[in-house]
Amino acid sequence: xxxxxxxxxxxxxxxxxxxxxxxxxxxxxxxxxxxxxxxxxxxxxxxxxxxxxxxxxxxxxxxxxxxxxxxxxxxxxxxxxxxxxxxxxxxxxxxxxxxxxxxxxxxxxxxxxxxxxxxxxxxxxxxxxxxxxxxxxxxxxxxxxxxxxxxxxxxxxxxxxxxxxxxxxxxxxxxxxxxxxxxxxxxxxxxxxxxxxxxxxxxxxxxxxxxxxxxxxxxxxxxxxxxxxxxxxxxxxxxxxxxxxxxxxxxxxxxxxxxxxxxxxxxxxxxxxxxxxxxxxxxxxxxxxxxxxxxxxxxxxxxx
Amino acid sequence: xxxxxxxxxxxxxxxxxxxxxxxxxxxxxxxxxxxxxxxxxxxxxxxxxxxxxxxxxxxxxxxxxxxxxxxxxxxxxxxxxxxxxxxxxxxxxxxxxxxxxxxxxxxxxxxxxxxxxxxxxxxxxxxxxxxxxxxxxxxxxxxxxxxxxxxxxxxxxxxxxxxxxxxxxxxxxxxxxxxxxxxxxxxxxxxxxxxxxxxxxxxxxxxxxxxxxxxxxxxxxxxxxxxxxxxxxxxxxxxxxxxxxxxxxxxxxxxxxxxxxxxxxxxxxx
Numbered sequence: 001x002x003x004x005x006x007x008x009x010x011x012x013x014x015x016x017x018x019x020x021x022x023x024x025x026x027x028x029x030x031x032x033x034x035x036x037x038x039x040x041x042x043x044x045x046x047x048x049x050x051x052x053x054x055x056x057x058x059x060x061x062x063x064x065x066x067x068x069x070x071x072x073x074x075x076x077x078x079x080x081x082x083x084x085x086x087x088x089x090x091x092x093x094x095x096x097x098x099x100x101x102x103x104x105x106x107x108x109x110x111x112x113x114x115x116x117x118x119x120x121x122x123x124x125x126x127x128x129x130x131x132x133x134x135x136x137x138x139x140x141x142x143x144x145x146x147x148x149x150x151x152x153x154x155x156x157x158x159x160x161x162x163x164x165x166x167x168x169x170x171x172x173x174x175x176x177x178x179x180x181x182x183x184x185x186x187x188x189x190x191x192x193x194x195x196x197x198x199x200x201x202x203x204x205x206x207x208x209x210x211x212x213x214x215x216x217x218x219x220x221x222x223x224x225x226x227x228x229x230x231x232x233x234x235x236x237x238x239x240x241x242x243x244x245x246x247x248x249x250x251x252x253x254x255x256x257x258x259x260x261x262x263x264x265x266x267x268x269x270x271x272x273x274x275x276x277x278x279x280x281x282x283x284x285x286x287x288x289x290x291x292x293x294x295x296x297x298x299x300x301x302x303x304x
Numbered sequence: 305x306x307x308x309x310x311x312x313x314x315x316x317x318x319x320x321x322x323x324x325x326x327x328x329x330x331x332x333x334x335x336x337x338x339x340x341x342x343x344x345x346x347x348x349x350x351x352x353x354x355x356x357x358x359x360x361x362x363x364x365x366x367x368x369x370x371x372x373x374x375x376x377x378x379x380x381x382x383x384x385x386x387x388x389x390x391x392x393x394x395x396x397x398x399x400x401x402x403x404x405x406x407x408x409x410x411x412x413x414x415x416x417x418x419x420x421x422x423x424x425x426x427x428x429x430x431x432x433x434x435x436x437x438x439x440x441x442x443x444x445x446x447x448x449x450x451x452x453x454x455x456x457x458x459x460x461x462x463x464x465x466x467x468x469x470x471x472x473x474x475x476x477x478x479x480x481x482x483x484x485x486x487x488x489x490x491x492x493x494x495x496x497x498x499x500x501x502x503x504x505x506x507x508x509x510x511x512x513x514x515x516x517x518x519x520x521x522x523x524x525x526x527x528x529x530x531x532x533x534x535x536x537x538x539x540x541x542x543x544x545x546x547x548x549x550x551x552x553x554x555x556x557x558x559x560x561x562x563x564x565x566x567x568x569x570x571x572x573x574x
Contacts, residue, residue, distance in 0.1 A: 053409045076573060077413075094401075104331045108407065
């Protein structure tokens with residue numbers, strides 16, 4: 001199996017009869033491996049993923065997976081057969097056990113042979129460490145376990161393109177790390193598109209990143225390049241705790257004995273005693289979101 | 305999470321419509337039959353009706369046909385309202401559970417899921433009726449001998465089942481349009497108006513015609529069962545009219561499902 005060639009051309013999605021443009025002329029080509037999809041709430045990430053999985057039809061533009069465009073119903077089904085999806089709002093049949101739910105999903109994904117299906121369900125249950133509790137009803141599962149059922153169903157059909165939307169929301173730190181590690185291992189020879197607004201999840205797992213803001217691609221490239229966008233623009237400003245916070249994009253705030261230290265983004269030194277520090281991916285992302293980065297991503301198609 | 309996915313042979317890619325429909329039916333059946341409400345409501349309504357059996361004294365008849373037909377008539381009087389009520393929330397269940405995106409992202413269209421739901425959830429909801437009927441046949445067999453069994457099974461198939469199939473099909477389709485609450489009110493109103501309010505009340509109603517769902521025509525034509533609204537209309541049902549009555553109910557059920565499938569398929573990108 002090889003990762004698919006996913007090309008998105010002039011993708012536009014509007015709602016409310018064109019009044020809301022959720023995605024506006026998005027051009028993108030997804031590389032193999034883990035790709036992070038970053039953006040603030042409401043930026044269009046979930047819409048993008050729903051279109052990519054064939055759940056939502058675009059208003060205009062095309063998506064092609066290995067040359068197969070998602071235009072007709074049969075073409076969408078063809079692509080869906082090799083795509084896995086973990087939606088942000090993950091619903092499960094709580095009356096079924098994890099094994100029953102996965103068996104049902106496997107059938108819907110076209111694994112109709114009983115023996116093959118049983119083997120596959122066992123395989124993914126093992127992979128997500130749910131074998132021991134597979135015969136318990138899902139309604140008794142914790143949030144993390146339900147998410148693992150979600151990822152298990154997403155990989156049942158051994159997808160070449162795996163799309164996961166905010167998979168770590170609501171998970172405790174340990175569960176989050178386990179989830180990240182699982183996704184990273186799955187990425188081996190497929191494309192995994194990971195949507196999140198937790199920058200750290202992307203930094204730890206994704207060599208490439210796409211930033212969507214207000215329906216546009218604001219950045220696409222290597223994760224390191226996102227950090228360099230803010231190079232020479234990141235400052236530590238320390239001031240008394242009672243002072244008014246600086247009116248600048250602030251990445252974080254650290255209280256200390258000498259006062260409160262603000263990590264801010266500014267193209268010029270914000271104060272005479274401001275200390276310039278090296279930029280991180282989070283700095284680059286914040287800079288991008290506040291239009292401080294030197295240039296916005298080109299709308300032209302390019303490989304990231 | 306220590307193991308890594310072992311990719312051996314690719315999973316079977318054969319996508320047969322029937323295999324998916326059967327699978328959907330199987331899991332819909334499991335989920336529905338486990339609901340206590342299904343048993344309580346349906347058995348409760350049968351018990352409520354059978355607490356005052358009608359027509360009076362039919363249990364003392366020596367004719368097996370008449371006996372089972374009148375029992376069937378008592379079973380079918382109220383329980384379809386319960387069947388409709390407990391099936392009504394199945395239609396939009398996936399949306400309520402947040403499963404729509406997940407299911408739409410699979411290569412399976414709406415058809416197998418809709419038919420699976422109709423067959424599975426419908427069969428699960430009819431199960432309490434069937435269990436109660438089997439229990440009754442056991443009791444009657446102990447009293448009257450094994451000759452009751454074939455007649456009882458035929459009466460179930462001809463008098464009780466068509467109406468329940470019709471109501472089940474409506475109950476997994478119409479609530480897509482109306483929502484479950486309005487549908488429950490509607491099914492109650494329909495059942496009373498369409499099957500119990502006969503011509504004696506002076507309002508147009510299918511009660512007493514082959515288009516009622518209460519099984520009076522097959523009961524009268526094939527089992528010498530008690531006739532109520534049909535007799536008021538001056539009709540003694542024939543075998544052909546009984547067939548027409550059953551065929552009408554089954555065709556209406558089919559029409560409800562096919563129409564819903566077409567509408568949902570048109571709306572869905574899958």
